[in-house]
Amino acid sequence: MQLYGRRSSINVQKVIWCLAELGLMEQRDYQRIDAGLDFGVVRTPEYLALNPNGLVPTWVEGDLVLWESNSIVRYLAATRGDGALLPADPAKRADVERWMDWQLGTLWATLRIAFLGLTRTPEPERDYDAIKTAFANASRQLAMADAVLARQPFITPTGFGVADIVIGLAVHRWIGLLERFADVLPEPAPLPSLLMWHRGLTERPAFLEAVRP
Numbered sequence: 001m002q003l004y005g006r007r008s009s010i011n012v013q014k015v016i017w018c019l020a021e022l023g024l025m026e027q028r029d030y031q032r033i034d035a036g037l038d039f040g041v042v043r044t045p046e047y048l049a050l051n052p053n054g055l056v057p058t059w060v061e062g063d064l065v066l067w068e069s070n071s072i073v074r075y076l077a078a079t080r081g082d083g084a085l086l087p088a089d090p091a092k093r094a095d096v097e098r099w100m101d102w103q104l105g106t107l108w109a110t111l112r113i114a115f116l117g118l119t120r121t122p123e124p125e126r127d128y129d130a131i132k133t134a135f136a137n138a139s140r141q142l143a144m145a146d147a148v149l150a151r152q153p154f155i156t157p158t159g160f161g162v163a164d165i166v167i168g169l170a171v172h173r174w175i176g177l178l179e180r181f182a183d184v185l186p187e188p189a190p191l192p193s194l195l196m197w198h199r200g201l202t203e204r205p206a207f208l209e210a211v212r213p
Contacts, residue, residue: 001030004047005056006039010108010169011069012057013210017165018073020206022080070100070166077162085161096156099163108170111138115173118181132186138174139188145171149193153200168201172211 003019003026005012019030026032035041036056043054051058051067059066059075066072074097077086087093113134117126145167148155155163171194178185201207 002060003030003032004035004041004050004058004060005032006034006036007032007213009036009056010173011055012036013169014069014166015057015059015072015076017169017206017210018076018085018162020209021085021165021204022076024080025209070104073162073166074100085165087158087161092156092158096158096161096163099155100166103163103166103170107138107141107167110134110141111170111174114138114177114185118177118184128184132184135174135177136186136188139186139191142171142174142191142194143189146191146194149197153197164197164201168198168207169210171198172202 003012003015005015007013007016016026016032019025024030033041035047035058041047042051042056047058048054050060050065053067055067057067057069057072059072066075074086077084086096111134114131117128117131117134145155154160155167175195175198178188
């Protein structure tokens with residue numbers, strides 16, 4: 001089994017975290033191959049034959065080739081762990097998957113504007129109006145998750161699972177931006193339940209495996 005992607009990618013970290021929760025560790029159970037940004041690889045003909053998007057991550061397991069991080073995470077959770085991270089019951093699974101879709105299509109689609117604007121764009125080229133607006137919108141979106149977490153310990157009633165993994169990493173970026181760029185970002189409303197949930201996630205060994213340098 002092979003995972004293509006650099007460790008700094010939020011989407012690669014989703015897969016590494018999921019694998020670690022399932023007891024699968026890099027180099028022991030699967031091979032991770034650095035790819036993307038300075039590592040290159042993703043524009044080679046060989047890689048594009050696996051993933052025509054030229055992005056990371058890509059998961060290779062025998063004849064199976066998967067790309068799109070949330071789809072890889074769903075596959076891993078559905079085929080391993082006896083439903084610990086993704087319920088088999090259709091209604092419960094749909095509840096988990098809608099939060100995964102929300103992370104990808106709503107939360108991260110907004111937050112990545114601020115994230116890329118502050119971490120990948122040279123300072124003279126930054127559009128601070130767009131960055132501030134995106135961060136404020138992401139903060140308002142996270143208020144919805146905070147309200148849910150005020151009622152229950154994890155994103156869904158079934159307990160810790162893949163929705164917590166994918167949203168948790170986005171929240172980790174959101175907190176990191178607020179800590180590093182507090183002088184330029186709008187102060188969000190208090191989100192105590194979200195922050196307590198995040199602190200708990202950062203204590204999980206699998207989280208530490210995913211975000212280590």
